[in-house]
Amino acid sequence: MSTDAVVxxxxxxxxxxxxxxxxxxxxxxxxxxxxxxxxxLRDRRARMTELAxxxxxxxxxxxxxxxxxxxxxxxxxxxxxxxxxxxxVFMTPAGSELADRVYVEVRRELAPLIDQFEVIRLLDRDPR
Amino acid sequence: MSTDAVVxxxxxxxxxxxxxxxxxxxxxxxxxxxxxxxxxLRDRRARMTELAxxxxxxxxxxxxxxxxxxxxxxxxxxxxxxxxxxxxVFMTPAGSELADRVYVEVRRELAPLIDQFEVIRLLDRDPR
DNA sequence: CAGGATGGTTTGTATTACGAACCATGTCAA
DNA sequence: TTGACATGGTTCGTAATACAAACCATCCTG
Numbered sequence: 068m069s070t071d072a073v074v075x076x077x078x079x080x081x082x083x084x085x086x087x088x089x090x091x092x093x094x095x096x097x098x099x100x101x102x103x104x105x106x107x108l109r110d111r112r113a114r115m116t117e118l119a120x121x122x123x124x125x126x127x128x129x130x131x132x133x134x135x136x137x138x139x140x141x142x143x144x145x146x147x148x149x150x151x152x153x154x155x156v157f158m159t160p161a162g163s164e165l166a167d168r169v170y171v172e173v174r175r176e177l178a179p180l181i182d183q184f185e186v187i188r189l190l191d192r193d194p195r
Numbered sequence: 196m197s198t199d200a201v202v203x204x205x206x207x208x209x210x211x212x213x214x215x216x217x218x219x220x221x222x223x224x225x226x227x228x229x230x231x232x233x234x235x236l237r238d239r240r241a242r243m244t245e246l247a248x249x250x251x252x253x254x255x256x257x258x259x260x261x262x263x264x265x266x267x268x269x270x271x272x273x274x275x276x277x278x279x280x281x282x283x284v285f286m287t288p289a290g291s292e293l294a295d296r297v298y299v300e301v302r303r304e305l306a307p308l309i310d311q312f313e314v315i316r317l318l319d320r321d322p323r
Numbered sequence: 324c325a326g327g328a329t330g331g332t333t334t335g336t337a338t339t340a341c342g343a344a345c346c347a348t349g350t351c352a353a
Numbered sequence: 354t355t356g357a358c359a360t361g362g363t364t365c366g367t368a369a370t371a372c373a374a375a376c377c378a379t380c381c382t383g
Binding site: 242243244254255257258259262278280281282 | 360361362363364365
């Protein structure tokens, strides 16, 4: 099997995963990016810049993103006492609860995909 | 290895793939969606609705998308003679050329990823 | 302590996306 | 056959996402 074919399968599968995430997110009024933010903040808090870097977004993009999530009661901001320029972001209980609910769904929906995941299946059969 | 861990790896990898595609696309002034359209139309023409369904987008979204790509000379529209309601979309030579260039890059950038693709590596080592 | 670096926000603009309303063309049934 | 409904696209209005540039506050360093 050619590398190109593996890459193509990888890309197709990634789009499929994104589609699933987008759909599940939409059912809870969450964009793909918001979903990601919830995923990242599930087990830790982070400063704005850190979050932006992790997501590959401009910090200005994150301001609006966090604004909306904060207004919705999912996230909260807090000035970092050690460096008062820094703004830490973290999830509210409502945010955590929503994230948990969504991620249970994501796992449930994607689990079946694994069985027919082309790349895995092919490589599994004929390992390098 | 738990299914949850595989799903998590799948999601992380998918985001990584999307990041790469987004970056390469941006270098050519193409959004992720435009990239996908080019990918789909590489070997065939398609009607608007068909394309929208395939991408999971509303048909109204596609109008604007195709508008911009057409204005840029990458895509062209044509009324379908068999059913004059239908609009077929296809790539111009310029579009094909760009698509080819971009997809070469994509393959080149993603090929290395395959070697360290967690899901594969893990399943490869310990097949179901 | 002055000047530069860093962290965030604000503002302006483009793109993406949706839904509703709309027009043109097809199709079907009375 | 023609009236009513269905289908395919576009347009319009609105919201979210994203970037870049300008800006303010705070920190750090020579």
